[in-house]
Amino acid sequence: MKRSNSVSRRNRAGTDADCDLTSGGWMQVDLAEFRELFFEETVDHLEVIEEIASAFVAAPQDLELVNRIFRSVHSVKGAATSFGVEPVVEFTHHLENCLERIRNGQIAATADIVEMVIRGLDFLPEVIENAKNDQPMPPTAAGLIARLQEATSIEAIPAPRASSAAQETPSEVPFSADEHLLRDFLEEAVEHIDIAEQVLLDIGGGAASPDDIGCLYRAFHSIKGVAGFLGLDDIHAVTHAAESLFDRARAGNLRVTVTVVDTVLVCVDALRRQVAFAERWLENQGSLKRDVCLTNVLQELNGVNNRQAAEERTDTLASFVETTTESPVARQAAHENIKVGRERLDQLINVIGELVIAESMVQIEFADHQLSSRSLPELRKIARELQDLSLSLRMVPVRGIFQKMSRVARDVARKVGKRVNVRFEGEETELDKSMVDQIGDPLVHMVRNAIDHGFETPELRTANGKAPDGHLVLRAYHKDGSICIEIEDDGRGLDRDAIRQKAVERGSIDEGDDRTDREIYNLIFEPGFSTAQSVTDISGRGVGMDVVRKNIESMQGFAQITSLPGEGATFSMWLPLTLAIVDGLLVQVSDNSYVLPITSVIESLRPEQADIRRVAGRGELLVLRGASVPLVRLHNLFNVTPQFTDPCDGLLVIIENRGKRMALFVDQLVAQQQVVMKSLEANYERVEGISGATILGDGSVALIVDTAALHRLAFSH
Amino acid sequence: MTELSTKTETDRLDESTRQFLVFSLEDEEYGIEIMHVQEIKSLAHVAPIPNAPEHVKGVLNLRGTIIPIVDLRLRFSMPPREYDRFTVIIVVAIENKRIGLVVDGVSDVLEINVEDIDDSPPLTDELDATWFRGVGKPSERLVFLLDVPRLTRTNEVSDRERLTSCSN
Numbered sequence: 001m002k003r004s005n006s007v008s009r010r011n012r013a014g015t016d017a018d019c020d021l022t023s024g025g026w027m028q029v030d031l032a033e034f035r036e037l038f039f040e041e042t043v044d045h046l047e048v049i050e051e052i053a054s055a056f057v058a059a060p061q062d063l064e065l066v067n068r069i070f071r072s073v074h075s076v077k078g079a080a081t082s083f084g085v086e087p088v089v090e091f092t093h094h095l096e097n098c099l100e101r102i103r104n105g106q107i108a109a110t111a112d113i114v115e116m117v118i119r120g121l122d123f124l125p126e127v128i129e130n131a132k133n134d135q136p137m138p139p140t141a142a143g144l145i146a147r148l149q150e151a152t153s154i155e156a157i158p159a160p161r162a163s164s165a166a167q168e169t170p171s172e173v174p175f176s177a178d179e180h181l182l183r184d185f186l187e188e189a190v191e192h193i194d195i196a197e198q199v200l201l202d203i204g205g206g207a208a209s210p211d212d213i214g215c216l217y218r219a220f221h222s223i224k225g226v227a228g229f230l231g232l233d234d235i236h237a238v239t240h241a242a243e244s245l246f247d248r249a250r251a252g253n254l255r256v257t258v259t260v261v262d263t264v265l266v267c268v269d270a271l272r273r274q275v276a277f278a279e280r281w282l283e284n285q286g287s288l289k290r291d292v293c294l295t296n297v298l299q300e301l302n303g304v305n306n307r308q309a310a311e312e313r314t315d316t317l318a319s320f321v322e323t324t325t326e327s328p329v330a331r332q333a334a335h336e337n338i339k340v341g342r343e344r345l346d347q348l349i350n351v352i353g354e355l356v357i358a359e360s361m362v363q364i365e366f367a368d369h370q371l372s373s374r375s376l377p378e379l380r381k382i383a384r385e386l387q388d389l390s391l392s393l394r395m396v397p398v399r400g401i402f403q404k405m406s407r408v409a410r411d412v413a414r415k416v417g418k419r420v421n422v423r424f425e426g427e428e429t430e431l432d433k434s435m436v437d438q439i440g441d442p443l444v445h446m447v448r449n450a451i452d453h454g455f456e457t458p459e460l461r462t463a464n465g466k467a468p469d470g471h472l473v474l475r476a477y478h479k480d481g482s483i484c485i486e487i488e489d490d491g492r493g494l495d496r497d498a499i500r501q502k503a504v505e506r507g508s509i510d511e512g513d514d515r516t517d518r519e520i521y522n523l524i525f526e527p528g529f530s531t532a533q534s535v536t537d538i539s540g541r542g543v544g545m546d547v548v549r550k551n552i553e554s555m556q557g558f559a560q561i562t563s564l565p566g567e568g569a570t571f572s573m574w575l576p577l578t579l580a581i582v583d584g585l586l587v588q589v590s591d592n593s594y595v596l597p598i599t600s601v602i603e604s605l606r607p608e609q610a611d612i613r614r615v616a617g618r619g620e621l622l623v624l625r626g627a628s629v630p631l632v633r634l635h636n637l638f639n640v641t642p643q644f645t646d647p648c649d650g651l652l653v654i655i656e657n658r659g660k661r662m663a664l665f666v667d668q669l670v671a672q673q674q675v676v677m678k679s680l681e682a683n684y685e686r687v688e689g690i691s692g693a694t695i696l697g698d699g700s701v702a703l704i705v706d707t708a709a710l711h712r713l714a715f716s717h
Numbered sequence: 718m719t720e721l722s723t724k725t726e727t728d729r730l731d732e733s734t735r736q737f738l739v740f741s742l743e744d745e746e747y748g749i750e751i752m753h754v755q756e757i758k759s760l761a762h763v764a765p766i767p768n769a770p771e772h773v774k775g776v777l778n779l780r781g782t783i784i785p786i787v788d789l790r791l792r793f794s795m796p797p798r799e800y801d802r803f804t805v806i807i808v809v810a811i812e813n814k815r816i817g818l819v820v821d822g823v824s825d826v827l828e829i830n831v832e833d834i835d836d837s838p839p840l841t842d843e844l845d846a847t848w849f850r851g852v853g854k855p856s857e858r859l860v861f862l863l864d865v866p867r868l869t870r871t872n873e874v875s876d877r878e879r880l881t882s883c884s885n
Contacts, residue, residue, distance in 0.1 A: 351780075351781070353781040354780050591762070592764055592765060638768070639767060639768055640765060640767075678781075678783050679783070680766075680776065680783055680785075682783070682814075683782065683783065683784045683785055683815050683816060684766070684773075684776065684785040684816075687766055687769070688767075689767055689768075693764070693776060693783045695778045695781065695783075699778055700761075700764065700777075700778065701763070701764040701775075701776050701777055701778050702764065703764055703767075703776075
């Protein structure tokens, strides 16, 4: 096993643990010469720092940037320590401390902090320059140190004394543990962590039921057992502390208060980090990275344990009775899952699809030969059931991602001093697994925006006659053959005039430009657009919404905003159904079949000659109960030869999309049925007017019509 | 594991012969390296894709996957011909994509000596030479060897345009 020294050194950041470099042989060497070397070396670091700093200003919430600055500052500090450049050591140490806490989420990267860090980084060259000339630190820099110290001590976390000793030696976890075992464990651990987090969030500020506590206990207990076996001491230590906490709660010796929930949530985060470290360790085979805030987490956990132990030894009896009822084994069995690769799942779905088709072919052949079979209907039923089941495998409810968002909402609200109630609607709506993975980032952005920009402060809300807690609704539903995911807040709404003015300033629109509200709101999706008066760490720099839009568009979806001043805003994400099942109307033109998503179909009818008007320059119109609806010939749009050319011989399907109607002329209606959407892009490319294809009972292919695109196709020329 | 597979790869490259599936178009013989061929399928009804280039006949169902069907005659700007009982679809797989190629008929699998392969693209008046990676000349025969990966890029400029722009 190769162990990288630099990694272990980085892990001890924040403590003054770089003394190993100053010891030994170094001292005998002519320091003056090395000092020169130091100043040369730092030039490179300073360049890097400057570069990252400007990026950091733009995106202070980007932890990777914080990480990179941290690393550079740390390198400078390390070098300064080894070359004995005291002022630089001191200055970078405080800077590093501050960055370290931002990195670990111990302090929020608020505008103040960010400004301070940037100033610190700006001062760094000067401090170094002074040191080079053997002059003390500039007084302004000294002042900044005081501020940095103050900022980092906000949380007043005791210095991790005990642990820094332990961390002097790099972690001694042997890599003897079976790799597969470790991998399995990490996967399992994530599941347990997810469960624990969810239960914690459900508890929130309310009361924890014995079930909840039992569940939490088991989650931590399960992780702890294997972690101990595998020699993952850090994970073992944290889970052990958490476990004993809930053990005491189970026994009624501890009340699960908001503080407890918060502390354990921090512990959950720490566990996630540990798991991530271990994953990286598995991949790179280096040394296992240790979490510097682990000691704090442990202290906090044990602190909770001890504090309440002292306070509440008295009323144990009442709650003790409740907790003895449940059988942990039964609950655990219900959670058992088997992991299957996505490819194998797709394969299974395809093969079952084939089975269903083969089955209906057999049916047809039996009928052709006028044979009858008693087993055939049974086979048919089984095949269909199998297909339904297989299709459901790839679909996952949005609940999981919603739950993650409620965590984000909670954290953000806490950071900005607001209060939020999150409610889910339609969280059982199912979405293709691959899409669930992709909507995470856009959702996080929108949730942050809603809380940071949307919600007023509790005081202001009360003054405006609203409840002090902001209401955030995460909603999912099907409509128009799409899945819509919405984030609705009851905050102040979008400031139409401010956006408009900003857009004029930016030259996106002209002063006199007449735009609808929706068009104005959509301007915020432009790159670099922000109207926020104060830029906070969470949002407001105008980076983000354009990324959100890009993400959504890469899934062939689109975003929409509605807003009422003073009453709130709703961000909607419309996504296609890729692998989802479409309820469709099967229609035919010539001998080709097409599926029209039922969600956009209003009705179908065979018109009378008198109902159809031909308007010069505007094509054909259908007069339907007094209203005129443009008549569109599908065979023209799709360039096929139809069976009928007179609408009165064929059929008109009235479809509606986003408020626009049209009468689509097809040869005939075949059936209404559920079809499975398959991608055309997998082997071909995207086709305008087509959202996918499906395989019909006889094995032939029917294209699924993208009704929204039909409008564009029909009326853009 | 990885070393092993790299090794077999090299071994294959070192072999002195390559296998090609030979098919016909018009009066010429063409070859597709066998490793790209997934299967040969008889003609079935294809669902036409709206507003697709002329050579893309449509899509069909290959055991649950939708694959596009390209008529190679039209792809190579040859005169179209009625499909008959010899007409088949060769399903090729390249870089995770699968497409079906409609050809006049397949004849055999031919082992061609590497030495009998002329790597320079064939000179012909009628065909765009860039479709080919060389000509195989096993005993008395002349087989145009297709550059298969290029075929999957279905959205390239139609060959007629390409040819016209070349001849200008």
